[in-house]
Amino acid sequence: xxxxxxxxxxxxxxxxxxxxxxxxxxxxxxxxxxxxxxxxxxxxxxxxxxxxxxxxxxxxxxxxxxxxxxxxxxxxxxxxxxxxxxxxxxxxxxxxxxxxxxxxxxxxxxxxxxxxxxxxxxxxxxxxxxxx
Numbered sequence: 001x002x003x004x005x006x007x008x009x010x011x012x013x014x015x016x017x018x019x020x021x022x023x024x025x026x027x028x029x030x031x032x033x034x035x036x037x038x039x040x041x042x043x044x045x046x047x048x049x050x051x052x053x054x055x056x057x058x059x060x061x062x063x064x065x066x067x068x069x070x071x072x073x074x075x076x077x078x079x080x081x082x083x084x085x086x087x088x089x090x091x092x093x094x095x096x097x098x099x100x101x102x103x104x105x106x107x108x109x110x111x112x113x114x115x116x117x118x119x120x121x122x123x124x125x126x127x128x129x130x131x132x
């Protein structure tokens with residue numbers, strides 16, 4: 001039986017739909033998502049070194065890829081249309097490509113949503129008025 005390999009877009013969409021906080025792409029296991037603190041394998045085959053490199057490189061532009069090749073690791077942000085924004089940590093693990101992607105919210109929270117003290121919120125509002 002032949003099972004289709006996941007594209008990075010499919011993995012990111014599935015992770016977001018599952019309410020994952022982050023996604024892991026590593027050789028030897030299927031893509032994994034972290035939901036409520038637990039790592040859950042997705043229903044895809046184990047990834048080969050070529051699979052992980054293909055998926056991780058698809059997230060990078062030429063400059064990021066060159067930096068990764070030079071240093072063996074790189075951190076950057078990545079956005080995928082309406083799926084969301086991701087913080088990417090790509091690194092070499094046992095000589096193979098791997099990465100962890102943190103799902104970042106699309107909306108910037110307001111100070112009131114962050115549980116900040118009233119003094120800090122008032123200072124923020126004063127700053128907003130000064131820069132309008």
